[in-house]
Amino acid sequence: xxxxxxxxxxxxxxxxxxxxxxxxxxxxxxxxxxxxxxxxxxxxxxxxxxxxxxxxxxxxxxxxxxxxxxxxxxxxxxxxxxxxxxxxxxxxxxxxxxxxxxxxxxxxxxxxxxxxxxxxxxxxxxxxxxxxxxxxxxxxxxxxxxxxxxxxxxxxxxxxxxxxxxxxxxxxxxxxxxxxxxxxx
Numbered sequence: 001x002x003x004x005x006x007x008x009x010x011x012x013x014x015x016x017x018x019x020x021x022x023x024x025x026x027x028x029x030x031x032x033x034x035x036x037x038x039x040x041x042x043x044x045x046x047x048x049x050x051x052x053x054x055x056x057x058x059x060x061x062x063x064x065x066x067x068x069x070x071x072x073x074x075x076x077x078x079x080x081x082x083x084x085x086x087x088x089x090x091x092x093x094x095x096x097x098x099x100x101x102x103x104x105x106x107x108x109x110x111x112x113x114x115x116x117x118x119x120x121x122x123x124x125x126x127x128x129x130x131x132x133x134x135x136x137x138x139x140x141x142x143x144x145x146x147x148x149x150x151x152x153x154x155x156x157x158x159x160x161x162x163x164x165x166x167x168x169x170x171x172x173x174x175x176x177x178x179x180x181x182x183x184x185x
Contacts (some may be wrong), residue, residue, distance in 0.1 A: 003071070030146050037138040038178065040125040043086055044077060044112070045105025047050040047119035052096060061087075070109045079112020087141075087162040088123060095157055096149055123159055144177055156180040170182045 021033055046064045050057045065087075068074050074085055088103040103121055112118050133144045141162060158180045165174040 029150075031131060031147055031151065033131045034130050035181070036178075038123070038125060038128055038131045041107050041112045041123040042112070042120065043088060043103065043105040044108050044114045044118050044120045044133060045073065045086075045103050045121055047101055047103045047121075049091075049099055049101055051093075051099045051100070061102055061104075064102070068104045074106060078114060079108055079109035081107045081109055081165040085164045086123075086161065087164075088121065089161065090121065090123075090159040092157040095155075123161060124180075126156070126158070127181050127183055129153060129181050131177040131179070133175045133177055135173065136171050137168075137175070138170075140173070141175060141177075144175075148177075148179065153179060154182040156182055 017079045021035065043092070047070055048060050048064060050060050056061070068085070074080075084106065086103070086105050086107065088105055089100050090103070091101040093099040100120075103119060105119075107123075108120075110116065131144065131148075133140050160177075163176040163178065165176065168174055
């Protein structure tokens with residue numbers, strides 16, 4: 001895809017929105033997304049190494065989310081820049097079928113001093129496909145990933161993340177899904 005192929009070019013908050021694109025995956029399911037450029041972000045939280053084939057993957061990730069909130073990590077995070085929580089997938093060994101690091105974290109100020117008990121990482125700058133998912137935090141996100149894996153999106157497998165917007169609840173959440181994609185040359 002060429003930049004000249006995009007329908008619009010607008011500056012929006014910290015993102016450059018190139019286009020609103022509608023695509024269909026291999027199973028005929030339509031998913032709408034925007035191509036956005038994000039600047040680098042620093043994040044801190046809890047981390048595990050897992051893969052989607054692991055029978056314990058759901059319990060491991062769910063356990064991280066539980067600890068992150070029940071132990072007050074999210075609420076006490078030094079240098080937290082907003083009230084959004086993040087599920088970050090990075091350091092892929094290959095693609096979505098291979099091992100990856102999963103962080104349950106939040107964005108922090110680059111100068112924040114973080115306790116040694118927490119993991120820090122960088123969400124790299126670059127192009128991302130941004131999807132908006134609404135509904136139950138667990139089932140809506142699972143359904144999104146199942147649909148995404150059947151798409152022909154040119155992913156980088158460098159970093160993908162779920163950004164949970166404040167103000168919702170378990171059954172009525174808004175989640176912005178950012179999938180790292182190749183540059184649109």
